[in-house]
Amino acid sequence: MTTHRTGRRLVLAALVVGNLLLATACNDLATVQPADAGAVGSAGAAAKPAGADDPRLGTFYGQHIGWHACRPDAGSPPADLTGMQCGELRVPLDYADPAADALGVALVRLPAADPTRRVGSLVVNPGGPGGSGVEMVAMGRKLFDGALHNRFDVVGFDPRGSGASSPVTCLTDRQRDDRDQVDLPVDPAKRRAVLEQRDTELTTACAAKSGRLLPFVGTRSTARDLDVLRQALGDPRLNYLGISYGTYLGALYAEEFPARTGRLILDGAVDPAADALEESTDQIIGFESSLRRFADDCVRTHAAECPLGGDPDTAAKKAADYLEGLHDRPLDTADGRRLTSDLGWAGTQALLYGDETDAWPALRAALTMAMVGKRGDLLLASADRFHGRDEKGHYTTLSDSHNAISCADGAAAAPSPERAQQVVAKLKAEAPLVTQGVSVEDYQHGRCENWPFRSPEKPHVVRAEGSTPILVVGSTGDPATPYAAAENLAKGLAHATLLTREGEGHGAFGRGNTCIDAAYEAYLVSGAMPAPGTRCAG
Template structure:
């Protein structure tokens, strides 16, 4: 939600997408930045619409449910044989020294519209890292890194080290690019130059001018998506992704689904359990969202989550890392000092080696990316990056991380993640704008609990529906997912998670008919790959043996 007068809250609020996009580095043990696009300050025109949410009590979505494998029209899809072959060369994987020699790639054929299986179909990109111990193989473990917009194919490649051990020994690790993302009929809207311009834009401070520009960006983006991807947009929501996942389960020969979903990937898993409860095996939902919460509440709480993480980072910088901290000697003033510097980039942008300038929007985008990581390596990298910027007057590191978060490669090309993020969000939620009272309460809460990120926030910033002007209307609404009849589910939450606050994991777990909540005490987004032995052991015991941790278990 790029903005203008209230840059940071808009940047975060409009960027919200059921927990955000987790890139392939998100849950690695080193917790590199650029981990979740939803709060990464995505700055395509998609992010310019003001945040909004329903105020009425959510009710279950009245969708027509295809009958899955029992539907004769769907049997050809469920019965297909995937042709697995060597994965094509990947320069990024080669640069990261990822061994793809044992991995296999393929395609899954699925209907564009499940209500009309005889109509047009699309192919989804797949990857499989076969079980290391085939004689002990239990089946497949489907994985999704989050988003909407994250690539499951890239997750399997980049997470190869994190899956080593029990999980990879016993399972084929299988990732897919959900429809509308990656190599699976990706949503296309803007070109690279348009994305560059929007990412670099700080916009006017005048509220009326800011509102007018924001409205124009939103309208232009919706029109561009309609022109380039209009046929796809009504069919890329999470419910159809869950249906694709059931087809994939059957096509790889698994009777039950074993699944690891992170961030927004937890919503995919929850919708799958609602849609196909009898097909659930062992589902791990890590960094969960609350599917019943009003969108505005989720957005506001995410902004507050990043504010608290930013404050904790600043205090840690001054108190525990004084020699390398550029934020002064006062722990109480450190966060504001950093925020003032980042705000000041609007008028005094930093130079970079490629000739672009780092203004306030790009600067904050980078900082938000770092906050997805933990208090060890990610916070250390943020200290060094701020020192380069604040003391050295250079924006190279900030720009590199902002680019990574925005999906921009070194050649200036953008991935489809940000555009898929908004398109899937709008396919998942057709809720109206909040009431004037709800908007006012949201602003008051932000001003009270996130004064740095929500500086100068106004009611106008949150008064419109985030999908106003979108080309189609979705039937989906927020609701509690019970998943009656599903196998026991493991929900995992991290106490210091800024992108999907811990309370969301609590509420998702409480909503299910049968779920156990596992708690990781620490910083960063998601528990998988955090290097926490207690978490790793709990995952392995549940996924391989079906043994859930005791209620109330906390891994510190």
């Protein structure tokens, strides 16, 4: 769900837009004051609104969206916008003081193809945090072909602080490129110093450019926005498909507004009770496992086009050692940038989000180009997509939004020396390939500890007593949100059924699995849950 620093790599987990498709608020630093958990107010759970019953929110709950035909954006990838409608939702910046200021939330709607049998609206979120729901619908309309498009108005939105919804902005495109072209040092002490410098630069830039927004972009505020959107769409209950980080958003919505839940699918689930360190550790182990399965498949099934040798027992290590070696021997690319070790790992991890059909062939080709052809273009292109960089060198808001939302969802204290030792020992035992060079020094600081404010959010079990039955979906080979997280989320919810997809890749939606597709259709259209314990083969 979040970006975690571990050794020399970043794991950006829970963004699925790119895998499904394979493809302006400025204030100065003084506006955000450091605070303890109790002083942030509406940035977290301390200020709980009464939703539509709160008279202060009447203007927002009473609004009507002015839908209009979507127009192509010259700065966005091409998309088939035929029949799509765009609009904007107004929401309070601060739910504790709704009259003070408002934000615009960008919307897109794909109207039901069979309006005479329309069930209602289906609001979707692709993950992140910071992923664009507008892009998911606008560029991925084929994902909804069939019953979902026929029976629902499919609605995508850019969560506050991201995309076209008052995005958080921090670093420039040039600053991002410059960072990517320099690997973090191998020496733990030097690596720590560079990371601290980068954290300071990022925090200062975010506070200077978007300080007004930072306390108010957390997921709980976005969950409250979802309820305003539900009302504006004319739906008595929210029907929702959340993928990856979107499962956390959906869970918090159910916690805040259990009586307003309709049919909720939480796919590629995040465990809201896991702390940042636990989540990070599980993700890293998940990517190690996926790398090993990819390498084994590469050698055994695709030997003629596999650059990892002929021994399944050493294939994954050969890939990892090669990526590590890029630290000293970066590769040239066509646009003049170099493929560094950190970029090579990012490009590899991005393709491990997919499965044997949609991504592993591309990873084989990228590693072959690098290891045999001595060119880094394909791995760099994968890393660019992962980081939201287009061919012209412009970055989306994803990375800045991701950091800001993650920190608004809760800072984490540095682990005790004992726990840091335990984590490193576990990683060395279960993920030795992707944690080469990791040391206890990498865990001397907590997440967001230098951020300009302190969020009151804490990891906790979400019960959502009083909600309708919720469908939780987990994939056994998911590296980014491992299957155990889906089990834990479903177990914690008061009314939930767990559906299992047996297979590789992050998330089950959009993978052409007929068993999964049938279960989604039956639940969303008629409310029919799959039988407990249902497993869909890959």
